[in-house]
Amino acid sequence: MDDFEKNFQGKIDAEIKIEPKDWMPEKYRQTLIRQISQHAHSEIVGMLPEGNWITRAPSLKRKAILLAKVQDEAGHGLYLYAAAETLGTTREEMIDQLHSGQAKYSSIFNYPTLTWADIGAIGWLVDGAAIMNQVMLTRTSYGPYARAMVRICKEESFHQRQGFDILLTLSQGPDAQKNMCRDAINRWWWPSLMMFGPKDSDSTHSDQSMKWKIKRMGNDELRQKFVDMIAEQVKVLGMNLPDPDLKWNEEKNHYDFGEINWQEFWNVVKGNGPCNKQRLDARKKAWEQGAWVREAALAHANKVKLQTHKGTLEAA
Amino acid sequence: MSITCRKYYYGDIPDNNAGGNISPEKNKLSGNDWPLWEVFIRSKQGLDHKHAGSLHATNAQMAIENARDVYTRRMEGVSIWVVESKHIHASNPEEAGSLYDPANDKVYRYPAFYDLPDELKHM
Numbered sequence: 229m230d231d232f233e234k235n236f237q238g239k240i241d242a243e244i245k246i247e248p249k250d251w252m253p254e255k256y257r258q259t260l261i262r263q264i265s266q267h268a269h270s271e272i273v274g275m276l277p278e279g280n281w282i283t284r285a286p287s288l289k290r291k292a293i294l295l296a297k298v299q300d301e302a303g304h305g306l307y308l309y310a311a312a313e314t315l316g317t318t319r320e321e322m323i324d325q326l327h328s329g330q331a332k333y334s335s336i337f338n339y340p341t342l343t344w345a346d347i348g349a350i351g352w353l354v355d356g357a358a359i360m361n362q363v364m365l366t367r368t369s370y371g372p373y374a375r376a377m378v379r380i381c382k383e384e385s386f387h388q389r390q391g392f393d394i395l396l397t398l399s400q401g402p403d404a405q406k407n408m409c410r411d412a413i414n415r416w417w418w419p420s421l422m423m424f425g426p427k428d429s430d431s432t433h434s435d436q437s438m439k440w441k442i443k444r445m446g447n448d449e450l451r452q453k454f455v456d457m458i459a460e461q462v463k464v465l466g467m468n469l470p471d472p473d474l475k476w477n478e479e480k481n482h483y484d485f486g487e488i489n490w491q492e493f494w495n496v497v498k499g500n501g502p503c504n505k506q507r508l509d510a511r512k513k514a515w516e517q518g519a520w521v522r523e524a525a526l527a528h529a530n531k532v533k534l535q536t537h538k539g540t541l542e543a544a
Numbered sequence: 545m546s547i548t549c550r551k552y553y554y555g556d557i558p559d560n561n562a563g564g565n566i567s568p569e570k571n572k573l574s575g576n577d578w579p580l581w582e583v584f585i586r587s588k589q590g591l592d593h594k595h596a597g598s599l600h601a602t603n604a605q606m607a608i609e610n611a612r613d614v615y616t617r618r619m620e621g622v623s624i625w626v627v628e629s630k631h632i633h634a635s636n637p638e639e640a641g642s643l644y645d646p647a648n649d650k651v652y653r654y655p656a657f658y659d660l661p662d663e664l665k666h667m
Contacts, residue, residue: 310598313598320575425556
């Protein structure tokens with residue numbers, strides 16, 4: 229370890245944030261660009277399953293709320309892209325990596341939203357799981373990432389509450405609505421647990437990311453926190469989680485839960501989930517069909533600049 | 545079931561082949577991103593504008609409108625400044641030592657430096 233790196237690790241150990249112009253190991257920079265850009269992609273792709281229900285929301289109130297939430301997700305994507313750009317990558321490069329399949333986004337968004345209750349389940353479970361990661365990341369070692377996370381977390385709790393509120397309403401409705409609620413919870417529970425990634429014990433290499441304090445808690449620890457929280461909240465809905473092994477463990481002071489279907493997890497990660505192709509196609513289409521808007525806006529701005537310049541010259 | 549797992553840095557997102565490689569063929573991209581702007585927001589009258597983040601826009605007007613949408617969706621601001629990022633000049637963190645050194649040895653600039661009699665009130 230050279231002096232630069234020693235100095236760098238010293239700052240990390242002393243909880244001093246790293247800022248864009250500070251010296252950092254190349255691997256730290258690369259890891260962050262990877263993580264932040266993929267996090268950004270997740271926010272942007274995450275708008276698709278929810279956008280699916282904007283026109284079909286059951287009331288004007290629900291529609292306005294969902295619109296606001298999806299707009300927030302776009303904002304979260306932008307905060308994150310901007311944070312990644314401070315590390316020397318470009319927006320165009322990141323988008324290109326998403327479209328080429330080189331960069332991934334969270335697999336949860338490769339599941340379909342079949343009924344209105346799914347919008348509730350996404351807010352409560354998917355955003356709930358995301359918050360676990362994001363709250364941890366407000367203390368991440370890279371300043372711009374941490375600041376983006378603080379902003380995101382402030383907005384994210386509205387998302388989780390609105391999701392729970394949707395399910396609560398359905399759970400108190402007639403049988404058809406109760407069933408919708410139950411069905412959505414059944415379908416989203418396991419994929420939500422998968423959001424935390426593979427088990428820590430299955431990791432074969434030392435975790436540099438922990439040492440650099442990019443990440444500050446293990447996947448298992450975050451997942452357990454999530455299970456403990458949701459297992460209690462589901463009681464308020466008068467519903468059950470689809471896991472026969474879910475049980476309070478007095479000794480550990482945590483809930484025990486069943487084994488995740490890792491086969492399914494790997495399948496979706498590898499691109500064989502129900503909606504992988506559809507999601508990527510939608511992103512590419514939006515980017516390609518928006519190309520003329522981006523070009524026209526730039527051309528217009530340049531024209532105005534030129535005219536102003538000419539005007540100044542004539543006046544002189 | 546024999547599956548080897550690799551730990552991912554952020555949740556379920558694979559980190560081995562996925563994004564963020566600043567590759568030599570990077571220049572194949574057109575470099576057509578709109579200019580980058582830094583956004584400063586005054587959260588209420590009487591307070592300073594504070595850096596909120598950055599965004600892309602073709603001109604100042606669009607930068608302000610985008611800043612409104614991105615950074616003030618919940619009444620976070622009453623005034624927005626935008627400036628193209630390329631116009632920001634910053635001090636170099638590696639020179640921080642010598643840059644701030646002259647401020648370091650002048651303790652007499654702080655009120656606590658002066659040991660005054662206790663009878664003296666409100667000074």
